[in-house]
Amino acid sequence: MTIRRLNPLDAEAYLGKRLEGLKNTPEAFGSSYEEEKDHPSEKYKRKFQSNNSFTLGAFEDTQLVGVVTLVKEKLLKLQHKATIIAMYVSPEKRGLGIGKSLMVEVINVANDMEGVEQIYLTVVTTNEPARNLYASLGFHVFGTEKRALKVDDTYFNEEHMVLFL
Numbered sequence: 001m002t003i004r005r006l007n008p009l010d011a012e013a014y015l016g017k018r019l020e021g022l023k024n025t026p027e028a029f030g031s032s033y034e035e036e037k038d039h040p041s042e043k044y045k046r047k048f049q050s051n052n053s054f055t056l057g058a059f060e061d062t063q064l065v066g067v068v069t070l071v072k073e074k075l076l077k078l079q080h081k082a083t084i085i086a087m088y089v090s091p092e093k094r095g096l097g098i099g100k101s102l103m104v105e106v107i108n109v110a111n112d113m114e115g116v117e118q119i120y121l122t123v124v125t126t127n128e129p130a131r132n133l134y135a136s137l138g139f140h141v142f143g144t145e146k147r148a149l150k151v152d153d154t155y156f157n158e159e160h161m162v163l164f165l
Contacts, residue, residue: 001098003105006048006055006067011041013064014048014055021088027124027149027156029086054109058089058098065093068102070109072116082110084121087130094129103137111165118164124149125157139163 006014022033047053052074058066066089072082084106089099110116121139123130139161148158 001065001101002059003056003101004059006044006057008045008048010057010064011044011048014044014057014067015039015041017057017064017067017088017090018044018086020090021086024091025088026151027154028088028127028130030149054106055086056102056105056109058102060093065090066098066102068106070106070119072113079115080117082113082116082119084119087121099130099133100137103133107137107163107165116165118162121161122148122158123161125159131159134161137163 019033019037022029022031022036026032044055048055052072053069055067055069057064068087069085070082071085073079084103087099087102089102107119110119119139121134122145123134125131125144140163141159142162143160145158145160147155149156
């Protein structure tokens with residue numbers, strides 16, 4: 001397995017993985033499959049060239065099997081913060097350490113970013129494996145948002161977590 005920063009040439013593969021995640025685990029993301037299914041890959045080509053956002057991909061051979069994005073805050077008073085979003089590993093590849101490898105690498109990226117002192121993420125409370133992974137890496141819950149997401153007629157709570165570097 002190889003983990004590397006995605007570049008514009010990876011936009012199509014990323015879009016496919018993103019839509020897979022939105023379809024398979026709608027409760028894990030703020031966006032929905034219906035909202036993003038018609039987005040062109042050009043959107044991600046531009047995002048992958050940003051200096052304030054890094055998307056890492058886990059590859060087995062040439063197949064993208066997992067992704068995670070780190071976004072650094074731009075405002076002067078918030079530049080000590082970064083947020084992890086869009087963490088996803090294909091269902092058939094879960095339990096193999098790919099998610100942990102992605103998280104360790106994204107934490108390393110944050111450590112190398114000038115001025116970043118803390119990393120935030122949110123996780124749906126029903127996703128016990130992800131919650132355990134984040135806790136094992138030093139993230140701590142600082143709040144729970146009840147009914148944070150609504151998928152069809154079902155509400156999901158989210159935990160807000162932080163890691164101080």
